[in-house]
Amino acid sequence: MPKYLILLLLFPLFSFSQTLLGTVKDSLGKPLQNANVIAKPLVEKQGLKFAIADYLGRYKLELEKEVPYEVRVSYLGYKEEVVNLPASFSQKEHHFKLKETGQELKEIIITHEYTPVIVKKDTLIYDVKAFTTGNERKLRDQLEKLPGVEVDKNGGVTVQGKKVTKFYVENKPFFGGGTKLGVENIPADAVDKVEVIDNFNEVGFLKQVSDSDDLAMNIKLKEYKKKFVFGDVEAGAEVADDNGFYLGHAALFYYAPKTNVSFIGDINNIGKRTFSFQDMMRFQGGASSFISGRKQLTDLYAFAMDNTDVLENKSRFSAINFRQEINTKLDIDGYGIFSSLFSRTASESSIEYLQNSAVTFEERNSSGKNSSVLGIGNIKLNYTPNTREKWYYNGQFQSSTNDINSVLNSARDGQLSSFETLNAADNVQIKQFVEWHKQVNKKHTTTLVVNQSYDNQKPINTWLTDTEFLTGLIPLENDTFYNIQQVKKVKNNSVDALFKHYWILNNFNHLYTNVGNNLGSTQLQITEKQFLTDGSINDFASNGFGNDLDYLLNDLFLGFEYKFKLGKWINKPALYGHYFHLKTKQIASDYTINATFLQPSWLSEYEFNQSENLKFNYKLVNEFPEATRLLERYTLQSYNSVFRGNALLRNERFQNATLNYTKTSMYRGLMLFANASYTKKIKTIRNEIGLDGINQFTTPTITDNPETSYRVSGNIDKKIHRFRINFNANLSWFNYLQTINNQAVSNDRNNQSLGIKLRTATKKWPSASVSYNKSFSQFSGLTKSSLTSDRLGFDLDIDFLKHFNFKTDYQVTFNENSNNVATDYRIANAYLSFQKKNNPFRFELSAQNYLNNGSEINNSFSDFMISSSTTYILPRVVLLSVSYKL
Template sequence: MYKLLLTILCLFTNCFLGYSQTLTGTVKDSLNNPLPNANVIAKPLVENQSLKFAIADHLGRYKLELEKGIPYEVKVSYLGYKEAVLTIESNSSLKEYHFKLQETGQQLKEIVIDYEYKPIIVKKDTLIYDVKAFANGNERKMKEVLEKMPGVEVGKDGSVTVQGKKVTQMMVEGKSFFGGGTKLAVENIPADALDKIEVIDHFNKVGFLKQVSDSDELAMNVKLKEDKKKFVFGDVEAGAEVANDNGFHLLHTALFYYSPKTNVSFIGDINNIGKRTFSFQDMLRFQGGVSSFLNDRKQLTNLYTFTNDNSDVVENKSQFGAFNFQQNINAKLDIEGFGIFSKLFSASLVESQNEYLQNSAFTFEDRTTKKDNKTVLGIGNFKLNYNPSDRSKWFYNAQYQFSTNDATSLLTSIRDGQQSTFETLNNADNGQLKQFIEWHKQYKNTNHTTTFVVNQSYENNKPVNTWLTDTEFLAGLIPLENDSFYTIQQIKKVKNNSVDALLKHYWILNNYNHLYTNVGNNFGTTSLQINEQQFLTDGTINDFAANGFGNDVNYLLNDFYVGFEYKFKIGKWINKPGIYTHFYHLKTKQIANDYTINKTYIEPQWNSEYEFNQSESLNFSYKLSNDFPDASKLLERFTLQSYNSVFKGNALLSNERFHSGSLRYKKTSMYRGLMLFANVNFNKKIRTIRNSIELDGINQFTTPIITDNPETNWRIFGNISKKIYRFRLQLNTNFSWFNYIQTLNNQTTTNNRNNQAVGLKISTATKKWPTVSVGYNKSFSQFSGLTSSSLTNDVLTFNLDIDFLKSFHFKTDYEVNFNENSLNQKNNYSIGNASLSYHKKDNPFRFEVSAQNYLNNGTIINNSFSDFLISNSTTFTLPRIFLFSISYKL
């Protein structure tokens, strides 16, 4: 593998050396001071050649990669300085040139550049990409344009990173697009509608808060072409299976209407090929409805099943619709909202071989699980933006969401030659209402600013679980009565209500000292009822409540806090220490007992940043926190969790207490073609809640206990990317060490879970060549406790994206996985997808033939381990799918 990568690199490098030359130098003023972020643009003086450009780094250095034998006119521009021009002849051997710019003598309040080509404009916190400098006209969606921009990467899940930092807010014409998620935007906005892409670091939706809020958000704003700013555009796509008769199909539409005051978007999708329309990150955003100032509240509604592509099933049907609108009422008031509807049906089949550890012995189980799952989700979100003045802003946001989850699973368990079959029915109806109001005010004395936020959330969840079997199970753990067939039903009723408030005042003492005052209160209640019963074949009911089952708890947790943060700057070093005093009040009322806890804690924190220059920085953060258990961990009676698991809470639990810290280093250099990111995260619990486990065969009884046993978790991950000629070489690393103490069958041991992963990837980095990448990832996992186990995984990837014969476009991705466990059991599987499309420029029709899982790999094999379980699982997948599709662009 390494020889292959080296051969490819050498071959591509030799090709490059014969067709290019590099011009380097500096851009400085008349006093020999560097001019960072100066634009250096080389315009070819012949037709059919592309523009070359560079941006000077913090030392004023630039590097241009020019084509040999091509004459260029190189222009250098910088705000407040006269433009400099250099002409390079076709036979020139010039390799170094230093520009010296003269001041214009004028005070400019804004950037005005008359030069025709402006591929990238760099401001302090903003990058502006001119789309026409990167697109060739064959791109269909925004994603394909972004992938051609330097420093921009688009992940398979629709996430977008710019110079290694993830985009957290997506906007179109300054307005949030479907709640700000990236996947819906990059995969649906047509490429030919784009004019400029703005990337805004340290973004804050309230402009006058930017200098005090310390926002780490990165926003991307899409500027549309003039003819698209009051226009209906989008596309419609339909696809059907060819070569087989399995009924696979795809229908997709993305329609947009934009005008100066009204924006409307609709995205619809129906398919049964495992394709998801929005990502996990988008789901978290849609699930939000919570003010960004109060985002620590736990989310109990799990929408994960609605996200990410899922072909790891034997059947999958998806229906999705999303509607987004924005309306400018007047100069002071905007309204916006979105609606989401998703319906999923999936069928899965998983076979696994499990080894349960019981101190020094093992119990072996062969398990087969067939599952049908139907889920429905609806979300409605409405938002008001009111700006009574330039120094005052109001926001109101309301969101309602409902979901239903109906699942049927058939599980077959074989242990010691004996087979047991369990059918499980899971039904859950969940409803949730969230709303918040924000007020931000900057006073006439701009040194003072106030923020006030109130956030309210109400959830009502009603899951019902039913277990059906002809075999007695969980003997000694649940009070079954003998019968020819066993039907156990569990009904849960969960209501959560929370009201959180925060008043924050920002006081700018001077340019180097800020003081922030925080007063807040978090109030939350939970009502949780659980009832388990056995329905006997003679019509009678065996209520488990008489034998220690059945829970009814009312839970209240209030956290009132006062905090001060002091921000100061010493040269390039910015520090913000803070100290908070929290007054916690926890009260639970259950069937047998009531408990009340009152605790006061001082929780310090520290954030520090050192900026070496605009492209290199070091960040440190530390926090001491306390986390109180939720109602489900405090249950004083037994509850059934699964066919082989019973849980009992601990009403006497108190809070966990832990230190957390991180150290982040970032360096980017367009001059050297280098991007380097490194992170170290540390978490140490000094008071810990962890389950104590009693294992009998495959049956498990767990209960949480709180101890002063420390838990330590280290994670180190980094990424280095270096452009070498017309290629980009990337190295990724990820290491983690987790040390904790676990009690299993009354024996306490120290457990260690460690993981190491290293990845290498080489890809082309020029518009003239096809996009090709080859990657190799190697990962190791180790577990040690009562026993020891280890896993290794090797992944080889290949991607190709090529345009040919003007109108054809071919894409393919291939991945092969190799797994091996500590017993020297080896397995591997391969996944490949490909597509060939035909689209004539300026023609609204596009035709495509795609092959999903073209190797017809029917299974995916994975190894895993936990505190007491080692598992080898085989997941059955969708078969090979050949799809022919036609799309029409409006």
């Protein structure tokens, strides 16, 4: 264990600092919330200390012992007050009383080098240099040192516990507004300030009437970087073993007042992804944020998140982002993305199939190769003819191909079967939307949105085997070798429109009117054929297979929302009337449903103060099934599964209620979040399952059987001296009725997880953390099963010998299933880097999975099976990389 960590754990906590408490009030004794309290050390090599007064005017400063300070308090419209503390001060409290300047200013700009944080009602502005050393490499390194800011391993950013959902550089979206590409690639020496804006709305005049939960982060560049080319390039190669691992990366930026261009390129075979799942969802979007609920039609998950759970992984990625200001009224933003992935996988599984009176065991051994290519082009026009009007046009083209070749060996009752599966899919998608926003006057504002999407998919699935399979479920003809091919042709088209009128009756009452129409259509064709060795073809269509479906669902709605405020209590009841028209045309039948529903909702929020609130949300929803669930004929899904839809399905109906509590206090160093949710389905679509050994036949049915789910989660983060301790908990309960082999079974699926994390919270010590998480899962249905998991983690980030940095993380997981079979696996990584200050070259020696763990083990269960799987992962990767900063 490093000596720094030993000292950190053994020394008394109170010996390193002393605390100054107090309040900031005006001359009448009124608290001055968000006043800045800055402690400037009067000796060299000591950092600034600061605090922000809470809603009671309280502040708390943790100061170094034996260091003299100048403590300065400032608040807009009031005269500054300064107090000097000697090195050996014994003062524990000081209360500031600020006097008004007596000047009434329309606009004021205050420049003061010792104001590290500016706090407004919904905006935080961090002066980055006040919290950093200058040795940081990327924006991520800087953000991790800002108070209240955290960056997770996937590039997600939270500020005071709330997740950043919009990311900007110089007030413009950076690569669609995701955080990962920004925090991982923007060079630290280009950043001047970080702005955090809560309840963000891209259309300024809608902020008063919209209920945005978005949290935006805007990166302000240094003046000499606003018209400059900057960035870095990196190259790395394996220096241990002989696996041929490599890494190449480039992040280049050109910023000018009217033109911005950013390029990111990456090539590696160590399982590293350049953009996160959240970024992928954003890139996949291309739809207006005013229209929600439309399901994504393509799956880009394979292109996001790091993936080391493979035997081999090759990734190529390039992206370009640009912005051009045509004139003062028109901007053009756009990005292009290309990603290519190749992976090779291997896994082993032991599965128990639970049936009414028997249990079947299967051993699987599978391997596969996956090749995927993705291209996205997006352009957005931002037109502002005047301060009260805004136009947007966004167009996106997306194309992807996925080719999978997998081999599965299945052993059951002493019989071994081998299946080779080929999957090839070409997907093309075009999305576009137009938004128009107009503030007619101070009381009336309107929004019009039209959203269109077209999707064309053609997956081809082929099963190859020398063993007859799914006997009695598919019409195979006897042959020495079986070749089954399935071809799907899917075209989806949707056009959604919304007109919304905002009427501000007065400061405490608003009335919103919504009129809209959502139209979606699907053309779906599926064929399954057996190609025999004699050259003939066995078409499954004559035996109930093959589907040809035209599907149309139209939702016409009218809604009223009434928003009113009583003191600190804000309410928004709403009532929507929906007229649904569902029409399907298939080979054997046509089906039409016309239905009218009233769907109420209620949003209620009580703000105790600026940093504490309670929010409640209730809604009643009717949801119609998607096209694939209505297929009237059989469809082959896998080597042991057949599906048939139900053309007579109607809508599901469910109620949902959520309760959220948030409290943050910089004075107490506390962040508290608690959430509770309840969902009850009144009308339910659930699959009925028929099992015969490992073979499964599934069909959906609509029932009045209720399904209920509860979830409670919470997170408490507290600073104690120079540490932060975090507790988190997630509890869920789900009860539903499942029919298996014509027997209805009441199922309970429950999960609980508890975690604790202790980490250092001072720049003077190395960054270190220790964590422990415990999770439980229980299932009760045809049988009872339970799983437990224990995860211990440790990470360390330490600077030493002036120019060196060392990082390491270690995680060990212990799993145990209901048969008391215990397994464990360990993953550890380490990074040693060297860079002289102001030197463009940086050297890093990294060791990924340096324990050379070859596999990862997981347990799981479903409605009718319990499984334990072993996934083989990348071996130890030791790279030496060199980067150069432009």
